[in-house]
Structure formats: C-alpha cells, structure tokens
Amino acid sequence: MKLKSLSLIAGAIALTLTAIPFTVKAQTSSSSPLIVAQTPKKQRGAWQGLELTDAQKAQMQSIRRDTRAKIEAILTPEQKAKLAAAKQARQAQRQAGQGQRQANRGQRKGWVELNLTEAQKTQMRQIRESSKQQMQAILTPEQQAKLKQFQENMRQRRQQSR
Template sequence: MFRNLNRGLAIAVLSVTLGAVAIPSIVAAQSSSTPSSQTTTQQHHRGGGWKQLNLTDAQKQQLKTLHENTKQQVQAVLTDDQRAKLAAAIQSGDRKGAWKSLNLTTEQKQKIRDIRKSSKEQGLAILTPEQKAQLAQMRAEHHRK
C-alpha cells in the first residue's frame, strides 16, 4: 500500500520539479484536471523527461531525498482520516479522485502549495544551467502541444 502511495507522491514531486501544472490541479482538489496535465503526468510517469536531462547519480539521490522530505511535509498537513483516504484511493488507482475526496481546507491547500513551491525551487537548484535550459525547452515543447 505504501509503495503505491510513494509512487503517487513521487509522480507529484517529479511533476512539480519539472514545472508541470499538475500540482495546482491537485491542490485545487475540487476542480477537474485538464487534458494537458493528464498528458504531462503520463509522460513523467514513463520517466521520459528525466532521461532527457541526463541526471547524475548525485542529482538523482538529491531529488530522491527532496521527494521523501516533500512527501513527509505533505503527509503532515493531512489528518489521519485524509491520509487513510488518500492511501486507499491511490491503492485503487484513482489518483485524481484521491485528492478530490480529501476535502482539503483552504489552509491545507495553501500549506501544500507552499510545500510544492519550495520543493520545486529546491529541485531546480539541483539542476545544472544546461539541464535547466533543457527543461525550459521541454516545457516550451509541451506547451506547444
């Protein structure tokens, strides 16, 4: 169960780090996801974006640590009931519905936004200028689709 939860949160962190628009839609839990954010999540789930960046082993480890820290911070914002609902929904494969079903408070949404923003900034700081340029190019290509 926790393996799938970790995988779901990893996808979220990867999406944030790569600048995807998936996180605002997750935090805005009541709104529906756009086709472009679904495509982005699917692309990142396959790992295509990371492979193009040619991350070093050290960068991969730093990003993994960042992911774990971010996951812990987000989990700390949720109530026990929300964590249980999230784990059950992710286990069933319903990631989108999982976040919507949590009925996050305005305060929780803001805290999660702040955590994600900080995580994104820290993730970008791990990248080299060349990798950041590659990332910007990947974003531009994505937005043209």
Template structure:
C-alpha cells in the first residue's frame, strides 16, 4: 500500500474513531438508547456484557497487546471525559457530528469505488459478521 493511500485510510479511520466516542453518553450507551427508556436492570446487563466481552478479548491477547488494549481504553475514557468537560450544547454536538460526517463524505469522494469497497470490506472484517439488532 503506498503512502498516500495509507495516509488517506488513516485519516478516514481517525475521523471514524473520533466520531464514535461522541456517539456514547456518560453511561457508555449510544444516544438513541435514551429514547428507549432503558431500565437500570438493562443497563446492568449491558455493562455485564461489555465487561465479559473485554475479558474475552483480553484472554486472547498477548501481554503486549493487553497493555495496548488498556492504553486504548484509557485514552478513549480520557477523550470522552475531555469532551464532556467542554459542556457542549446539543446543538454544538449535532454540528460537530455534521462536520465529521461531511469530512468523511469528502474523503470518500476522493477514493475510487474499488478503494471504497476495500475500506468497506476491511471495516466488515474488523466488526465481524452480524452485529447488534441483526
């Protein structure tokens, strides 16, 4: 993979990763969950699943990978806390989402259809098959 393609892919990944944490509230739930009237029991069940998932992931990692995994979790938490500390209004959060969305669309516009397909396949392989609600 040449440097330009790698840089572009890294840029898209960075925007995706920085947008995703914004889509989670202080309890670690996506914003649309607040519209679902999730009960405390359901929140606990989600937390249990999240904890079990992390434990299973750590079970398959090497010691070095575990250290990196912990670092990533810490950085995401710090990023979320820093973002929360900005006290953004709902309007500002919506504007930031739109700015990130526009940047992603602009980057996608630079790519050929073949390159976009490669990224979609890479994202699918990283996420695995299925997913929530499927």
C-alpha cells in the first residue's frame, strides 16, 4: 500500500514538473496582439550592447529605410520579383519552424539568384558604405569604441571557426 502511494506521489510530481513549462509558454504566447505590436524589435548583434537612445534608434531606423529604398531603386522589376519571392520563402521557413540560421542562408541565396550586374553591385556597395558611415556618425565615441570591439571579436570568432 505504501509503495502505491509513493508511486502516485512521484507520478504527480513528474506530471507537475512537465506541465509547468507548457503553462508558462501558453501564458506568455497568449498576450494580446496590441501589446506585441507595440513592443519594439529587439536590437541584435553589435547594436544590442550599445545602449542607443530613442533618438539614435529613430535615426538608425530612418537610415535603414532610406538605404533599403535606394537599393530597391537599383533593381530591375524582375529582380524585385525574385527578391520578394525569396523573402516569402524565408518567412515560410520561419513559420514552419526551421531555424533562423537556415532562413539567413535563404536570404543570401536570394541575393545571389538576382544575377546583379557589376554596376549594380558597385552601386550597392557605395550605398551600404554611405549608410554605415551615417550610422557611425550618430554614435557617441564610447558607442563607437564598443562597436569596434564587437566587430573585432566577431572577426576573431570567424577566423577561429574556419
């Protein structure tokens, strides 16, 4: 009799421990769409540790938007269609649960399949370099130093992984 009650208690504890993560996930994922829409995108990579002010974030967003528009202006209608199709494929991969890393590979593949001319590649490099300079000009000297350190660390990691 004692063995039965001990096994029931152990079973109840095991069930509780396995159910807790599911209930927490259900509670956090059931937040209202309005709250989700209002929360800003999380900064990634080097930008995360720079502690940007709201004004700096707004300026960065404006530069990114402007850069994207300039690059899209360079593309032919066929290239824009290919890029849009690649973007939809990446979104489908993400929704299907395939990892971020695989979606990023798809992003690079999408650009390769555009068959850009050398003139387009040159223009895009110039646009990216210009936006990079504009973004760095927004940063304080301390933030620039942090960014430089982060980039150096990433370079070292890439070399070690090869």
